[in-house]
Amino acid sequence: MAKYGMLIDYDFCTGCHSCEVACQQEHNYPVGKNGIRVTEHEYDTGEKIKIDFMPFLTDLCDLCMPRVAEGEKPACVKHCQSACMEFGLTKDLAKTLGDKSKVVLYTVQPG
Amino acid sequence: MGKIDVYPTVAWSAGAGCHGGCGQKLFVEDGKMVKIEGDENHPFNQGRSCPRVLALTQYMYHEDRITQPMKRVGERGSGKFEPISWDDAFDYCETEMSKIKDQYGPESIVFAQGTGRDIGGPISFLAYSFGSPNWVQLGLSGQSCYTPRLGAMKAVQGDFGVSDCSQFLEDRYDDPEWEVPEVIIVWGQHPPNGCPDAFFGHWIVDCMKRGTKIISMDPRNTWMTGRAEHHLKLRPGTDGAMALGMLNVILGEGLEDKKFCDKWVHGMDELRERAAEYPVERVAQITGVPAEEIAEAARFFANAKRGSIHWGVPIDMCPDGTSVAHGIICLWAITGNIDIPGGQVIARPSHEVSSYPYSTEALVDLYGEELVKTLTEKRIGADAYKMVKNFRGWAQPDMVIDQIMTGEPYPIKGAWIQTANVLGGQAARANFHYEALKKLEFVAVVDLFHNPTTMALADIVLPSSTFPEKDSFRSWWAPLSIIKKRVQVGDCKTDWEINFELAKRFNPEGTQRWGSPMDYFNERLAPSGKTFEDMEEAGGWLMPEDGPAKPYRRHERGLLRQDGEPGFNTRSGKIEVYCTAYEDWDLDPLPFYTEPPQSPISTPELHKKYPLIMITGARSQLYFHSELRGIPWLREKEPDPYVEVHPETAKEYDVYDGEWIYLKNDLGKVKRKVMITERVKPTEIQTLHGWWMPEQEGAEPNLFGVWDYQINQLVPGPQESQSGFGGGQYKTTLVTLEKFEQGAAANG
Ligand code: SF4
Ligand code: SF4
Ligand code: SF4
Numbered sequence: 001m002a003k004y005g006m007l008i009d010y011d012f013c014t015g016c017h018s019c020e021v022a023c024q025q026e027h028n029y030p031v032g033k034n035g036i037r038v039t040e041h042e043y044d045t046g047e048k049i050k051i052d053f054m055p056f057l058t059d060l061c062d063l064c065m066p067r068v069a070e071g072e073k074p075a076c077v078k079h080c081q082s083a084c085m086e087f088g089l090t091k092d093l094a095k096t097l098g099d100k101s102k103v104v105l106y107t108v109q110p111g
Numbered sequence: 112m113g114k115i116d117v118y119p120t121v122a123w124s125a126g127a128g129c130h131g132g133c134g135q136k137l138f139v140e141d142g143k144m145v146k147i148e149g150d151e152n153h154p155f156n157q158g159r160s161c162p163r164v165l166a167l168t169q170y171m172y173h174e175d176r177i178t179q180p181m182k183r184v185g186e187r188g189s190g191k192f193e194p195i196s197w198d199d200a201f202d203y204c205e206t207e208m209s210k211i212k213d214q215y216g217p218e219s220i221v222f223a224q225g226t227g228r229d230i231g232g233p234i235s236f237l238a239y240s241f242g243s244p245n246w247v248q249l250g251l252s253g254q255s256c257y258t259p260r261l262g263a264m265k266a267v268q269g270d271f272g273v274s275d276c277s278q279f280l281e282d283r284y285d286d287p288e289w290e291v292p293e294v295i296i297v298w299g300q301h302p303p304n305g306c307p308d309a310f311f312g313h314w315i316v317d318c319m320k321r322g323t324k325i326i327s328m329d330p331r332n333t334w335m336t337g338r339a340e341h342h343l344k345l346r347p348g349t350d351g352a353m354a355l356g357m358l359n360v361i362l363g364e365g366l367e368d369k370k371f372c373d374k375w376v377h378g379m380d381e382l383r384e385r386a387a388e389y390p391v392e393r394v395a396q397i398t399g400v401p402a403e404e405i406a407e408a409a410r411f412f413a414n415a416k417r418g419s420i421h422w423g424v425p426i427d428m429c430p431d432g433t434s435v436a437h438g439i440i441c442l443w444a445i446t447g448n449i450d451i452p453g454g455q456v457i458a459r460p461s462h463e464v465s466s467y468p469y470s471t472e473a474l475v476d477l478y479g480e481e482l483v484k485t486l487t488e489k490r491i492g493a494d495a496y497k498m499v500k501n502f503r504g505w506a507q508p509d510m511v512i513d514q515i516m517t518g519e520p521y522p523i524k525g526a527w528i529q530t531a532n533v534l535g536g537q538a539a540r541a542n543f544h545y546e547a548l549k550k551l552e553f554v555a556v557v558d559l560f561h562n563p564t565t566m567a568l569a570d571i572v573l574p575s576s577t578f579p580e581k582d583s584f585r586s587w588w589a590p591l592s593i594i595k596k597r598v599q600v601g602d603c604k605t606d607w608e609i610n611f612e613l614a615k616r617f618n619p620e621g622t623q624r625w626g627s628p629m630d631y632f633n634e635r636l637a638p639s640g641k642t643f644e645d646m647e648e649a650g651g652w653l654m655p656e657d658g659p660a661k662p663y664r665r666h667e668r669g670l671l672r673q674d675g676e677p678g679f680n681t682r683s684g685k686i687e688v689y690c691t692a693y694e695d696w697d698l699d700p701l702p703f704y705t706e707p708p709q710s711p712i713s714t715p716e717l718h719k720k721y722p723l724i725m726i727t728g729a730r731s732q733l734y735f736h737s738e739l740r741g742i743p744w745l746r747e748k749e750p751d752p753y754v755e756v757h758p759e760t761a762k763e764y765d766v767y768d769g770e771w772i773y774l775k776n777d778l779g780k781v782k783r784k785v786m787i788t789e790r791v792k793p794t795e796i797q798t799l800h801g802w803w804m805p806e807q808e809g810a811e812p813n814l815f816g817v818w819d820y821q822i823n824q825l826v827p828g829p830q831e832s833q834s835g836f837g838g839g840q841y842k843t844t845l846v847t848l849e850k851f852e853q854g855a856a857a858n859g
Contacts, residue, residue, distance in 0.1 A: 012316060014303035014334050016732050021162040021744050025146060031747040042788060048342065049332040049789045079149055079160045081303065081313040 002107035004063050005090035006077070008055055011102035012084040015040055015053035019076035019085065026064060026075035035061035036076055055085070057106045063087065113141040119150050119651050121592040123585055124227035125530070125559055126171060126577035127164035128735025131155070131306030132587060134652070135164060137579050137597050144168060144579050144598050153652065154283050154590065156311055162733055166744040170577065171600055175560055175741060175805065177574040178601020187549070188567050190810030197602065203571060205616050207553040208241065211524045217242030218489040219524045220553075221511055223249035225531030226256060227735060228575070229583045229594070232466035232635075233610035234529050235504065239478040240618035244490035245523075247506040249531060250538030252828045252839025254508055255427035257308055259837035262502040263436035266692035268444065268457075269680030270671060274419035275456040276314035279589045279662050281654045284317065288663070291321045292453035293415035294340070296408075298328040298439065299350065300423025301335055304730040307423070309458075309587040315421060326408050328353065330726065331755075331797060332790050341408040345398040347726050347795065348707035348843040350429050354438030355704060356394030357409035358386040361445065366413035368447025375666065375679070376444060378689020378700070385701040397704070397712075413446050417453035424728065425842050430705040430830070432837020433498065437690060438702030444686045449666070456662040457671065461655045462639035464586035469504065477621045489521075496835025497696035509829030509839075512538075516547040525553040528564060529575075529606060535563040535803040535817050536737035539826040539839055542779070542818075557609060562737065563817035566809045574603045581605035584632055584643070589660070590652040591639055593632075607631075698834055707843040708830060711794075714845070721776050721845035723760070726797040727822050728841045737801035752802040752820055754783035756848070757793040761785065764848045773849040774798065779824045780849065796846070798822055 015038055023035040041052045055076075064074035068087070072078070077085040086093065090107050097105060118137045122129070134153020138146035147167050151158030170176075180200035185191030195203070211219050222238035222245060224230045238246045248254055264271045274295055280286040295315060302312035319325060319338065327339035328350065336342045345353050361367055362383050372379050395402040412418055420443050422436075429435040448454035468474060474483050487493060491514055492507025493500040499507050515523045526548065531537075538544040548554070548568050556569040565572050580603060583594040596605075607628040615622050625631045633642045639653065646653065655661040659670045669677045678684030682691050687700075694700040711718045733745040740746055754774060756766065766772055768787040773780040774796070783798055791797050802820035809815050818824070825844055832838040 012320065014313070014316060016303055016313075017162040017748055018160060018165060020748065021165040022160070024744050025165050025168070031743045042790070044789065048337055050337040051332060051334050051790065052337070053334070075148075078151070078158050079165060081159045081161065082316050083157075083159065083313075 002090050002109045005088065005093050005105055005107040006057065006063065006074070007086040007088070007093045007096070007103055007105050009084040009100065009103050010052070010054050012082045013038065013053040013055055014082050016081045018079045018081050019055055022075040022079040023061070026067070027060070029060070033060060034058060057108060061108055063108050115140045115145065118595070118597045120579060120595045120597060121585065121651060122164055122578050123229050123583065123594055124578065125575065126167045127161060128227050128738045129161070129163070129306045130226070130308050130587070131311060132309055132585055132592060133160065133164070133306070133311065135160070139597055142598060144171060154281055154654070155278070157283070159313065161306065162745060163735060163739060166742050167577065167579070169742050169744055170739070171579070173560070173741065176600070177558070177560060177572055178603055179574060180602070181572045183570050187570070188811030190566055192572065197604070200571060200573060201612055201616070204555055204613060207570070208525060211553060212242065215522055215524050218245055218485060219522055221245040221247055221249065221506065221515070221523055221526050223247055223526055223528045223531050223533060225533070225536060225736070228530045228606055229466065229585060230530045230606060233606040235467050237527065237610040237614045239474070239482050240614035240622060242482055242485065242617070244482070244486040244504070245506040245511065246504060247491070247508050247511050248537070249508055249511060249526070249528070250533045250536065250544055251508050252539040252826075252841070253427065253432060253831040253837045254505055255432060255837055255839045255841070256424055257427065258503065258505070259427040259432040259832070259834075260422065260436040262498060262834070262836050263433045264440060265502060267437055267440045267688065267690050268449070268686045270457045270459065272443070272449065272455045273310060273458045273588065274315070274421040275453055275662065276318055278310070278314065279456065279655065284321065288452055290417060290452040292318055292323045292417050292419055294324045294326060294412055294418040296326040296328060296412060296418070296420040297335060298420055298422040299425035300421065301329070301333045301729070302421065303334060304732050326412060330792065330795060341404065341411060343398070343400045343404060343408055344792065345400050347425070347724055348429050348710065349398040350426055351431065351435035351438055351702065351704040352389060352394045352397040353400070353405070354435060354442060355386055355389035355702060356391050356398070356405050357412070358382065358438065358441055358445070359389045359394070360391060360406045360409035361413045361442070362386050364410070366410060367445040371447035372445055375685050377683045377685035377687045379445070381689040381701055382441060382445075385703070389704070412442070417451055418446065418448055419443060419453070419455040427837050428728070428839050428841045430707055430838050431703070431832040431834070433832060433834040434699065434702050434705070435837070437693070441688045441702060444688060449686065450663050452663055457665055458588045459660045460586040461589045461591035461660050462586060462653065463660060464591055464636055464638050466584070466586065466635065478618065479621060492835055498698065499835035501696065502836075507831065507835050509831045512544055512547050513829060515550065516543070524551060526551055527555050528568070529557040532558070532562040532564045532737045534567055535815070535821060536801050537823065539823050539828040539830070539841065540778070541821050541823045543828070557606060560741065560805070561809055563803050563814040566814050567811065573609055574601065575609065576600070576603045576605045581607070582629065582632070582643070583607060584636060584646070590654045591646070592652040593643055593646040595647060595651065696834065708840060709843060709845045717845055721847045723846050723848065724795045725774065725825070725844045725846045726795060726842050727800045727826070729797060729799060731799055734799070734801065737803065740803065741805035751784045752782070752799060753786040754796050754798040755788050755791045756785050756796055757789060757791050758787050759793040760796070761787045766848065766850065771851060773851070774822070774825065774846045775849045776825050776844065776846045778827060781822050781824055782819045796848070800841070
C-alpha cells in the first residue's frame with residue numbers, strides 16, 4: 001500500500017486554481033506541466049444546476065516529499081483556499097473515509 | 112546559489128491584484144524573490160493563497176515589465192518610448208504640469224485611479240498638493256464600485272458594515288466570542304473568485320463548512336448557488352425590487368426584531384408604508400423569481416438568530432445603486448443583526464488609522480485653504496450631486512469625461528493616471544473615453560506594464576512596484592498591517608515614492624515636515640500608538656483591541672458616536688431606515704426601485720433588436736480586471752475571452768461551443784468565444800471585462816487588440832444614478848450574438 005495519500009473533500013473544492021499554480025511554482029513547472037489538474041463538472045439534478053470541481057493528481061505529483069521532509073505541507077494542500085485537501089499516511093486517511101461523504105483519496109507512491 | 116531568506120509581508124496589489132490583505136512569506140535569494148507562500152500565522156488567510164499571488168514571480172520578473180521611466184519619443188500611440196532617469200522624469204512631469212496649472216489652473220489636470228494597490232493615499236496626496244480637486248475613478252460610470260454601498264451605509268447607519276466571519280478576532284473561528292452565522296445572503300457575488308474589499312472570499316466557504324446556510328441572490332448558477340438553501344435567480348438589475356419585496360414579507364408577517372427596531376431604528380412606519388407598495392407578486396413579476404421563493408427566503412433570513420449579507424458590485428451598478436443598497440441595509444437592520452457575533456458587524460479602520468486625512472482641518476493644514484475651497488467649488492460633480500459633494504472627495508467620473516470632451520465649464524488639459532488601464536478596463540463607452548483623452552495636452556501614466564492606456568495616451572510612463580518591492584501600510588478593517596519592502600526590481604519606485612517626490616515639488620510648505628514617505632506613514636500610524644518599526648517588531652500586523660474598531664454591540668456601549676453616548680453615528684442616533692441624510696441630499700429617504708435603462712420592460716423595441724441581457728464585470732480567479740493576461744501560469748488556465756451562452760440560446764443562434772462570434776449592439780461589436788453552459792439563463796449571457804492581448808502589437812491602431820476585445824465598448828453612458836453614485840449598465844446592456852461570416856456578408 002502506498003504510504004502517503006491525499007484526501008480531498010471535493011464537495012468544497014471551488015475550482016480556485018490555487019493548488020495548480022502552487023504546484024507549478026513549487027516545482028517550477030512550465031505551462032502545460034502540473035502535478036494536479038482541476039476539472040469542472042456541470043450537471044442538472046432536476047432541481048438545480050450543480051457546478052462541481054474535481055482535482056486530479058497526475059504522474060507529475062511527487063506529493064511534495066522534499067517539503068514534507070522539512071515538516072511542511074505539500075504546496076497545494078497549504079494554499080488550497082477552501083482548505084479541503086489533507087495529506088497524510090494512507091492508512092490514517094483511509095480510516096476516516098467511512099464518516100465522510102464526497103471525498104476522494106488519492107494514493108501516490110512517492111518516487 | 113545564495114542563502115534563501117524568508118520574510119513576512121502583507122499583500123495589497125500590484126501583482127496579485129486585489130483588495131485583500133493576506134499575509135505572505137517572501138523567499139529571497141541574492142536580492143531576488145524566488146518564491147512566495149502564504150503566511151500560515153496570519154489570521155487573514157491562514158496560509159491560503161490565490162493563484163494570482165502564487166504566480167507573482169512570473170509577474171515581477173516578466174520580460175515585459177517596465178523597469179525604467181519611459182518618455183514618449185514618437186507620435187502619441189506610436190509605441191516609441193525611450194528610457195530616462197528618474198530626475199529627468201520628475202523634471203519633465205513638473206514642467207508640463209506646471210505649464211497647464213499656470214495657464215488653466217490646477218483643476219485642469221485630473222488624477223485618475225483605477226482600483227488596486229494602496230492608491231488612495233498617494234494619489235490624493237499628489238492631486239491635492241498640486242491643487243486639483245479632481246481625483247476620480249475615471250471611466251467607472253457612477254463610481255460603481257463599493258462607493259455607492261459605502262455611501263449608503265454611512266448615510267443610513269452612520270458606519271460601514273460587513274459579514275462577520277470572525278475576521279476581527281485574532282483566533283478567528285476558535286474565538287469563543289464568535290458565533291457561526293445561521294445564514295448569509297450572498298448578494299451579487301461569487302466570493303470564491305477573489306478577495307474584494309478586505310474580505311477573503313473563502314471565509315464564506317469556511318462558514319458553510321461550519322454550518323452556515325446560504326441564500327444566493329444571483330442570476331447565474333455557480334459553485335455556491337448549487338449549494339445554497341435558496342437561490343433566487345433574479346433578472347439582472349432588479350435587486351432593488353427584490354430587497355423591497357423581502358422587506359414587504361418580513362414587515363407584513365411581523366418577522367422583524369421588534370425590540371431592536373423600537374430601540375434602535377428610525378422610520379419604521381415610513382419603511383412599512385413604502386414596502387407595502389412592493390407585494391411579492393409584483394416583485395415576482397419584476398425580478399422573474401416566483402413569489403413563494405422570495406417569501407421563503409425572506410422568512411428564512413428573518414427567522415435566523417444571526418445572519419448577514421455579503422454583497423457585490425452588481426448592487427452599485429443597479430440604476431439608483433445607492434437606493435438599492437439602502438434597501439438591503441434595511442434588511443439586516445430590521446432583523447437586528449447589527450454588530451452581533453455572526454451578524455453584520457460595524458467595520459472601522461483598524462486602530463482608527465486612515466491612509467489619508469479627510470477632516471477639513473487636516474486638509475487645510477496640509478494643502479492650504481485654497482484647496483479646500485476648490486474641493487467644494489471646482490470639483491467636477493460636487494455641484495450637480497449633493498451626495499457626491501458630501502460623501503468622500505471624488506469627482507464624478509461620467510461628468511469628468513464629458514467635461515474633458517466639451518471643455519465646459521472649464522477645460523481639462525492633463526491627466527495623471529495611476530493604477531488604471533482606463534481604455535482597456537473600466538471605461539463604459541470606451542471609444543468615447545479614447546477620443547476625449549486623446550485631446551489632452553499632457554498624460555502621465557504610472558503602471559508596471561504597457562497596456563492600451565499607456566500606448567494610446569502616455570507622454571511618460573513611470574514604473575511602479577509590486578507589494579514585495581514596497582513599504583506601505585493598510586488599516587482597511589483589520590488587522591492593521593505594514594507592507595515591508597524586501598526586494599528591488601530595476602529602477603521601479605513605489606506609488607508612494609513617486610507621488611511623494613512630486614508632491615514635495617508642488618507643495619513644499621505643506622509637506623515640509625516629512626523627509627520621506629516613511630515619516631508620513633508614521634504620522635498616519637500614530638493613532639495606533641505604533642511606528643512602522645514597532646509594527647515590524649510586532650510581526651507586521653495587529654488586531655484591534657477592545658474599542659471602536661472591534662466588535663461587538665458597540666452601539667450599546669457608546670463606542671460609535673463622537674459624544675460617547677450609546678447609539679449609532681447618525682443624526683438620530685438610530686439606524687435611519689428613513690434616511691435624513693438622503694433627505695438633505697434631495698434624495699428619496701426611503702428605498703425605491705428603478706427599472707434598468709435598457710431592459711425588456713423599459714426598452715421593448717431595443718430588446719427586440721438586441722434580445723440578450725449581457726452581464727459583464729464578474730471576477731475570474733485568475734485575473735484582476737484588465738491585469739495579468741500576460742502571466743503564463745494564469746493565462747494557460749483561461750486563455751480566451753469566452754462568453755457564457757445557454758444551450759437553447761446557442762441552438763437559436765446556431766453557434767457551437769468554442770466558436771468565435773461577435774457580441775453586438777448599436778455601439779459596436781466585440782469578439783468572444785462561445786462557451787455553451789447552463790451557468791446562464793437562455794435570456795442572458797455573461798462575459799468577463801478587461802480583455803486585451805498583451806502578446807499582440809501595442810502601437811496604434813492595434814493597441815494590443817483592445818478594440819477587438821474591450822467589452823465596455825458596448826456599455827453606454829453617462830448613466831449615473833440620481834445621487835451621482837451608482838448606475839452604469841455593466842450588468843444590463845442589451846446585445847445580440849452575430850456569427851463571423853454573417854457579419855462579413857453584411858459588411859460586404
Ligand atoms: S502534492 Fe505537491 S506535487 Fe503533488 S499536486 Fe500537490 S503541490 Fe503538486
Ligand atoms: S486549491 Fe483547493 S479549492 Fe482550489 S481548486 Fe484546488 S482543491 Fe479546489
Ligand atoms: S486575492 Fe486574496 S489571497 Fe490573493 S493576494 Fe489578494 S488577499 Fe491574498
